[in-house]
Amino acid sequence: MMSALSSQLQKDCLDAASGSGEIRAGLAGQRIAVTGGTGFLGSWIAEMVAALNDEYKLGITLDLYSRNAADWVKANQRLATRGDIHVVTQDVRSPFAFHSATSYVIHAAGIPDNRVHASDPLRVFQTTVQGMAHALEAAAQLPDLKRLVNLSSSLVNGTPDRTGPIAESDFFAAPAGQLHGVYRDAKRGAESLCAAYRSQFRLPISTIRPFTFVGPYQELDRPWAINSFMRDMLSGSEIRMHNDGSARRSYLYGSDAAWWTLAALVKGVDGQVYNMGSADPVSHLELIKLIEKAARREAKTVFSEAKPEVSKPDDLYPELSHSHRSLGVRQNCSLEQAISKTYRWYSEKSA
Amino acid sequence: MTKKILITDPTLRDGNHAVRHQLTAENVAHYCRAAEAAGVPIVEVGHGNGLGASSMLIGEAALTDMDILAVARDNLKNSKLGIHSIPGFCTIKKDLVKAIDAGVDVFRIASHCTEADTTDRHIGYIRQAGKQVFGVLMMSHMATPEVLVEEAKKMESYGAEGLIIMDSAGAYFPSDVTERISRLVDALSIPVGFHAHNNLGMGVINSVTAVNAGASMIDASIYGFGAGAGNAQLEVLIAVFQRLGIETGIDLYKILDAAGLAAKEFVTTIPTISSLSIVSGLAGVFSGFAKPVDRAAKEYGVDPRDIFFALGKRNAVAGQESLIFEVAQELAAKKAAA
Numbered sequence: 231m232m233s234a235l236s237s238q239l240q241k242d243c244l245d246a247a248s249g250s251g252e253i254r255a256g257l258a259g260q261r262i263a264v265t266g267g268t269g270f271l272g273s274w275i276a277e278m279v280a281a282l283n284d285e286y287k288l289g290i291t292l293d294l295y296s297r298n299a300a301d302w303v304k305a306n307q308r309l310a311t312r313g314d315i316h317v318v319t320q321d322v323r324s325p326f327a328f329h330s331a332t333s334y335v336i337h338a339a340g341i342p343d344n345r346v347h348a349s350d351p352l353r354v355f356q357t358t359v360q361g362m363a364h365a366l367e368a369a370a371q372l373p374d375l376k377r378l379v380n381l382s383s384s385l386v387n388g389t390p391d392r393t394g395p396i397a398e399s400d401f402f403a404a405p406a407g408q409l410h411g412v413y414r415d416a417k418r419g420a421e422s423l424c425a426a427y428r429s430q431f432r433l434p435i436s437t438i439r440p441f442t443f444v445g446p447y448q449e450l451d452r453p454w455a456i457n458s459f460m461r462d463m464l465s466g467s468e469i470r471m472h473n474d475g476s477a478r479r480s481y482l483y484g485s486d487a488a489w490w491t492l493a494a495l496v497k498g499v500d501g502q503v504y505n506m507g508s509a510d511p512v513s514h515l516e517l518i519k520l521i522e523k524a525a526r527r528e529a530k531t532v533f534s535e536a537k538p539e540v541s542k543p544d545d546l547y548p549e550l551s552h553s554h555r556s557l558g559v560r561q562n563c564s565l566e567q568a569i570s571k572t573y574r575w576y577s578e579k580s581a
Numbered sequence: 582m583t584k585k586i587l588i589t590d591p592t593l594r595d596g597n598h599a600v601r602h603q604l605t606a607e608n609v610a611h612y613c614r615a616a617e618a619a620g621v622p623i624v625e626v627g628h629g630n631g632l633g634a635s636s637m638l639i640g641e642a643a644l645t646d647m648d649i650l651a652v653a654r655d656n657l658k659n660s661k662l663g664i665h666s667i668p669g670f671c672t673i674k675k676d677l678v679k680a681i682d683a684g685v686d687v688f689r690i691a692s693h694c695t696e697a698d699t700t701d702r703h704i705g706y707i708r709q710a711g712k713q714v715f716g717v718l719m720m721s722h723m724a725t726p727e728v729l730v731e732e733a734k735k736m737e738s739y740g741a742e743g744l745i746i747m748d749s750a751g752a753y754f755p756s757d758v759t760e761r762i763s764r765l766v767d768a769l770s771i772p773v774g775f776h777a778h779n780n781l782g783m784g785v786i787n788s789v790t791a792v793n794a795g796a797s798m799i800d801a802s803i804y805g806f807g808a809g810a811g812n813a814q815l816e817v818l819i820a821v822f823q824r825l826g827i828e829t830g831i832d833l834y835k836i837l838d839a840a841g842l843a844a845k846e847f848v849t850t851i852p853t854i855s856s857l858s859i860v861s862g863l864a865g866v867f868s869g870f871a872k873p874v875d876r877a878a879k880e881y882g883v884d885p886r887d888i889f890f891a892l893g894k895r896n897a898v899a900g901q902e903s904l905i906f907e908v909a910q911e912l913a914a915k916k917a918a919a
Contacts, residue, residue: 345705348735349698410734410768451709453740458708467711472742472771535622536587536743536772536797 235578236308238571239446242485243274243281246562247492253558256496258288260376263328265365266339267294267317268302271381271440273447274488275336276309283314293329295320295339322361323353328368334495335378337365341413342383345453351412358416359423366427366435377434379494380424384441384507384546385414393478395511395549398439398503421503428501436498438491441507441548444568445484446575455514456481459529463521464576468530473544475515475533480508480547483563483571493557505548508561520566524573585828587772587798589623589689590616590815592843593653594665595800595807598629598869599852602642606652608847609644612803613656615839620831623663623687625800626653629808629869630899631665631691633676639902646676650683661686665717668692668699670900673706681710689745690736691717693898694724697735708740715774715798716741720898722752722865726761730768743772743798748787749869749899751780751810751862755790766795774798777813779805780862782854784813789821803836803843804851809861809868811852816840860886864893873902877909887912 247254262279264272272294279292292315296302299319303310310317320326322339339361341347341354362380369378388402404411421437428435442454450461456479462469482490490506498504512520515531522529553559563571593612597604609626616624626649628634628642635642644652653662664685671677680688688707690700700716707714716736721729733744746761753761758775765773775791777784777800788799801818805811816836822829844851857871866889874892878885891908 344738345701345735345740348731348738349701409731451705453738461709462711465711470713470742534742534772535585536774 235575239277240281242563243278244285246485246489247282250558253493253496254282254286254288257290257492260333261291261329261331262334263293263295263332264336264338265295265322268296268298269338270443270447270484271338271487271491274484275491276315278485278488278492280309280312290314293318297321322364323356325364326368328372332372333374333376335369336491337362337378338381340381343452347413348410351409354412355416359419362420362423366423370431370433375434377436377495377498379491379498380420380435380437382421382437382439383417384439386418386421386439390545393543393545395509395547397549398505398552434500436494437503438494438506439503441546442479442481443484443487444481445572447484450576456517459518459521460573460576463525463529464580468532469518470532470534472534476513477544478511478513478547480511481565481568482506482508482561483568486562490557490559493559497557504553504557505550506553507548508565509548509550510565511545511547512565520569521573524570583826583828586792586822587622588829588831589625589663589800590621590802591625591800592802592806593624593626595629595812596802598808599806600847601872602628602635602640604847605643606648609649609652610656611846612843613653615842617657617660619835619839621660622830623661624657625663625665627664630670631667632680633671647679647683650680650685654684663687663689665689665691668703673703677703677706681712686713688712688714689717690714691719694718694721694732695728697732700736701739704736704739704741714741715743715745717745717747719747720749720867721746722748722750723896726764729761730764733765733769737769737771741771743774744769745774745776745798747776748778749867750865751778751868752865753783753787755786758787758790759794762791762794762796772797776800778868779810779812779854780858780868785817785821788813788818792827803840804848806843806848806852809871810854810858857885860889864889866892866897867899869899870905873905877905881909881913883909883912883916
């Protein structure tokens with residue numbers, strides 16, 4: 231018997247996947263490999279595949295490759311013990327092979343945690359660039375590869391020096407060789423590797439550039455604003471703002487992110503890049519209001535005594551017309567709904 | 582628009598170095614009340630080397646960490662209670678958990694300027710506990726500005742809500758401060774602060790220079806009561822900031838009253854720029870070594886200035902007090918052989 235939380239996740243997935251028979255048909259009977267398979271996106275793809283197989287009998291087989299497979303299996307018995315989901319321990323920094331029947335590959339291995347970028351840049355670079363190379367080599371051996379989708383990063387565009395949405399074709403100058411830019415630079419290198427394999431080996435490769443996500447499976451200790459605000463709200467601590475709260479981000483719920491990724495497998499075009507995220511940005515102060523609504527109480531918001539007099543413009547959210555048009559995807563779960571669901575999930579998990 | 586600066590007063594922490602960590606409960610209670618009355622935003626207390634540092638090797642404090650925190654907590658209402666903490670001396674279970682329970686408001690997690698990695702778990706733990714946490718890079722003159730930025734970015738990524746560089750040896754000239762602070766302000770999205778030492782007479786001007794370069798947090802102690810030649814002198818700095826139109830929220834008359842109280846009760850020796858302090862600044866060696874260096878020089882019959890320069894060559898840092906005696910022994914042996 232599924233818990234209420236698990237049932238909610240399954241419903242979220244089916245809502246995100248509703249109305250697109252073409253994509254479901256394209257996934258039917260396929261074997262999908264996901265590197266970084268036990269991270270946020272990999273976990274949601276597992277939820278999505280489980281929901282699609284249960285609801286539509288699609289017969290998808292999912293292989294999740296992960297450096298920390300044992301921990302995920304322990305924490306996610308409901309998914310890990312299913313016959314259609316296989317969890318494989320594999321560090322992508324070493325060469326490996328996919329199951330020979332694999333038809334779709336999602337390369338999601340990466341380290342988006344900026345604490346690791348600062349402390350262990352070598353691991354970040356190796357995981358991103360060597361990991362990409364190993365995944366491409368493994369994909370090149372597959373007899374029936376239909377598509378490899380590379381999960382890149384919105385950071386490859388550089389740091390915007392203006393407000394407004396970022397399109398796939400936008401780019402902003404960024405100095406090379408800076409240690410704290412290692413993730414961005416490595417992701418750029420990974421995209422270049424994909425371009426080389428696509429050109430030299432004619433591999434069917436598309437790229438997704440994810441922006442910011444929200445939802446269950448994100449750890450509350452991750453150093454991103456939405457996680458910090460939710461954690462402080464849950465613990466009753468004050469929410470401290472270090473600027474004027476005007477920085478804007480947009481957030482895509484996990485089930486939508488999983489569905490968009492699967493859509494890119496089926497409908498992606500070789501060499502194309504697709505932004506993935508929400509087109510509706512909110513400021514940090516507006517975000518706190520939404521979390522207050524989900525928590526049904528006011529936050530104790532405190533502005534830092536040493537905050538800058540004038541905050542720099544700080545926007546990061548995607549322009550999505552290309553993704554909408556090409557992949558036929560839409561944001562299904564609103565931010566208000568996403569925060570409500572996520573806050574409830576964290577509350578029940580921490581209870 | 583008036584510029585605002587957040588002042589942290591480490592008189593009852595850095596000043597503890599100046600009295601071999603012998604501040605009493607009465608000293609702490611009376612000064613906290615005076616600082617509170619003056620509107621000091623953050624009052625930092627504890628052993629000179631921070632939480633968990635009281636030991637035979639680097640000096641046993643008269644008060645335990647919990648005693649000093651309890652007294653300070655009882656006497657601070659609007660002013661925040663801060664502590665300095667160096668992972669290694671301090672552990673999460675043994676010290677940080679108790680400090681949170683004791684009501685500490687602001688945790689300043691410090692490391693040597695090239696070892697920010699050691700602060701990851703401590704900063705993360707404090708953030709998870711919902712308390713305010715700043716990162717502190719000590720002996721910052723020992724790293725290039727580029728390395729300082731990299732180390733500061735680490736602390737920011739771990740969750741530090743502000744970043745302070747310490748001129749622990751009082752070695753900076755104003756141009757050094759401008760270069761480092763402006764680079765940090767450009768690179769970080771959190772406030773940047775500066776903690777001066779006065780070995781070369783630069784404590785106040787370096788603090789003003791830091792503010793002009795973009796720092797929004799400044800440390801200063803009453804009469805400069807701190808390790809070695811002391812820190813930037815708080816009451817002087819408040820007067821200077823007032824003249825410059827920089828807002829600190831601290832009442833000048835009342836901080837002068839606090840200085841009077843401190844002079845009467847515990848600032849028995851007002852920090853001066855002694856010849857040893859000058860040598861410490863020139864050698865780039867931690868100011869807090871002055872007293873143990875003096876002791877070692879007497880014990881081994883060598884020139885304390887030679888000890889400082891030898892320590893500088895070895896890149897000695899706080900916590901390596903045992904090195905002082907090793908160096909003194911070597912100098913004595915050389916002297917005997919000559």
